[in-house]
Amino acid sequence: xxxxxxxxxxxxxxxxxxxxxxxxxxxxxxxxxxxxxxxxxxxxxxxxxxxxxxxxxxxxxxxxxxxxxxxxxxxxxxxxxxxxxxxxxxxxxxxxxxxxxxxxxxxxxx
Ligand SMILES: [Zn+2]
Ligand SMILES: [Zn+2]
Numbered sequence: 001x002x003x004x005x006x007x008x009x010x011x012x013x014x015x016x017x018x019x020x021x022x023x024x025x026x027x028x029x030x031x032x033x034x035x036x037x038x039x040x041x042x043x044x045x046x047x048x049x050x051x052x053x054x055x056x057x058x059x060x061x062x063x064x065x066x067x068x069x070x071x072x073x074x075x076x077x078x079x080x081x082x083x084x085x086x087x088x089x090x091x092x093x094x095x096x097x098x099x100x101x102x103x104x105x106x107x108x109x110x
Pocket of ligand 1 (some may be wrong): 002037048049050051055056057
């Protein structure tokens with residue numbers, strides 16, 4: 001869901017208009033708490049599937065139905081950390097976004 005979708009839904013439900021900065025502050029807070037992840041390529045946010053502990057996510061994004069599946073992808077993140085370490089790069093976050101077709105869409109065919 002994008003920030004503006006969220007704003008219009010809040011407006012529809014509460015019959016008031018929330019200001020964009022309020023929504024962005026709330027989204028930042030939820031991200032800090034590890035309850036949502038930002039999907040940069042869609043400019044949207046998704047509820048975390050495993051918010052019990054902080055983690056970076058690997059998101060598999062279906063280009064057709066926009067379903068997003070989350071994986072912690074430990075091996076992949078270890079590989080990225082190793083590459084970063086080799087070049088002295090300090091990693092502050094790793095949200096990996098992979099686009100393609102989900103199983104249902106792949107089976108249905110394009
Ligand atoms: Zn997550
Ligand atoms: Zn799909």
